[in-house]
Amino acid sequence: MRAIQIEAHGGPDQLKLVELPVPEPTPGEVRVRHRAIGVNFLDVYHRTGLYKSPLPMVLGTEGAGVVEAVGAGVTHVSVGDRVGYAARTPGSYAEARALDATQVVRIPDSIDFERAAAMMLKGLTVQYLLERTLPHGGLHAGDAIVWHAAAGGVGLIACQWAKALGLVLIGTAGSAAKCELALRHGAAYAIDYRKEDVVARVREITGGKGVKVVYDSVGKDTWDRSLDCLAPLGLMVSFGNASGAVPPVSLLALTPKSLYVTRPTLGVHTATRELVEAGARSLFGMVTSGKVNVEIGRRFPLAEAADAHRAMEARATTGSTILVP
């Protein structure tokens, strides 16, 4: 089968098209023949080595396709099932992959393979953030939240999901066109954080109070501004590093407002089959009810995965990006 592998960490040029044997599932695994593969900023961290995994490595942690083989002990999916997954280990930039079956769920008939590949990892992330990563006292309709990179893959799903919950999502994005896109997807406000004073705008929008929670996947460039956007007892959710990892911080920075901080990861929220099934139920409910529409901004052939990485890092993508095998 064809796969995209890296042998060393570095730039997009490290992505090489290779021929690999089709993997046999071991006990507890299934093999999925991909119809579409999701591209995530996470794949960039694996490529650069910010997140460590053994080399050589086939990149990618999100996909959808048909179950082609089932290892011993797997009972919840069968050969021929239409499935999607967010995997805890890389290996998806390939025509097929074997993976731990607990991460694999059947997808509803109304969700096509491309949309499934575009939303499993990103949508399960929004699910655990908006439903399970909550500030003191929870979130309620009418509450304001800040969501950075609101026009991205995770971001556009979050805008719609937050609106469905009645939340006032203040999105940030890197251009006027991206702000417009976030607004069209349910953000109540959108701030161009490359031009505007985010903290001043958030204060103005919230009548000086600040927000209960900031969901920040940009990292280094937004950390300080995010803390300044929070109300007393607010929650800082740092869940990504698109601009670079947040450098070590002083806990004293949290003192004036008694802030909470968490640095969550999807893997913990999908650690068991029950968690995966519950998250997927909620996600599929949002999508099949029409409350969340999964936007595929760009499609690349599998062999051109390096171009997908270049586009993502140049901030030239919106919504989800997929690879077509």
Ligand SMILES: NC(=O)c1ccc[n+]([C@@H]2O[C@H](COP(=O)([O-])OP(=O)(O)OC[C@H]3O[C@@H](n4cnc5c(N)ncnc54)[C@H](OP(=O)(O)O)[C@@H]3O)[C@@H](O)[C@H]2O)c1
């Ligand atoms: N912890 C978790 O469980 C988890 C799970 C999934 C995703 N994530 C994180 O969520 C974030 C979004 O993931 P995604 O795959 O949907 O990506 P994405 O949002 O589609 O792409 C990343 C976006 O980050 C923004 N950005 C800001 N500064 C940047 C910089 N210096 N270089 C590149 N981009 C920059 C860009 O939007 P603008 O141009 O609008 O700024 C860019 O489009 C990523 O940080 C990812 O690691 C975390």
